[in-house]
Amino acid sequence: MKRRNTQSKQEILNVLKESGKALSHDMIQSEIPSKTDRATIYRVLNRFCDDGITHRIVGDDGKQYFALCLDCSQKKHKHNHFHFRCIECGKVECLENEITVPLPEGYVSQSFNGLISGLCKDCSKL
Amino acid sequence: MKRRNTQSKQEILNVLKESGKALSHDMIQSEIPSKTDRATIYRVLNRFCDDGITHRIVGDDGKQYFALCLDCSQKKHKHNHFHFRCIECGKVECLENEITVPLPEGYVSQSFNGLISGLCKDCSKL
């Protein structure tokens, strides 16, 4: 099944690129120029994740956020970094440091989700 | 507003104690002896979190899990540990190690949510 180049796809990609942050579905919806259906946005984002273009972050608000994969080679994704979600402005960012968590004997890691929420640089000043 | 000692409260507390793990609302519902309304269970659990009796974990499945606070003093909660969710059996456990993540200048941490999912000891054998 070959992927096609559609307008929604391009627009969503642009928004993600320009923001440089992790965005939730509704943030994306409100920032893309053309009106696009909710379901479509979700489908595009899920395809991006399948294709290794974005990675998915589940916030402590229970919502999904999507961020571009930057330093990931196609084959081996490295996403063992924390994300920071600002409870004031809603911004979700990737933190630099890669983290390794020791797992007990016999445990097999499959996905990593590290999230800290609080106030970001801008919002903590107010 | 003073808390009262009710049956639901006791039963939910018991289930959490006996399991020693983090449980989701539906796991709790299926394990308590008396039939209790969904909403009640949520309310009890939320109260527990407010009172520092449990802490809340948001899984990468988007669901909330609740675990007893063990080593937390009333005033200062230490929850900077990871949780492990088994995608096979659904079990959510607290991992031992406390983690410290360096935050960039100006960022204020308020809550920590670290979750790794994969296969637990038992399920990785199969």
Added chain:
DNA sequence: TTATTAATGCAATCAAGTCGCAATAATAAA
């Protein structure tokens, strides 16, 4: 034993996300 009000049960509601299906449009083929 009675009064007070926290907690419950029920139904309605909300929100995030998914799915089926017919219509649309991007690409391949003629």
Added chain:
DNA sequence: TTTATTATTGCGACTTGATTGCATTAATAA
């Protein structure tokens, strides 16, 4: 360039997790 193929979209319906309003129940205080 035109036609055929099928990935993608839009819409509505639906699922699931969680919350809320309100009348009723029951734990505690008086």
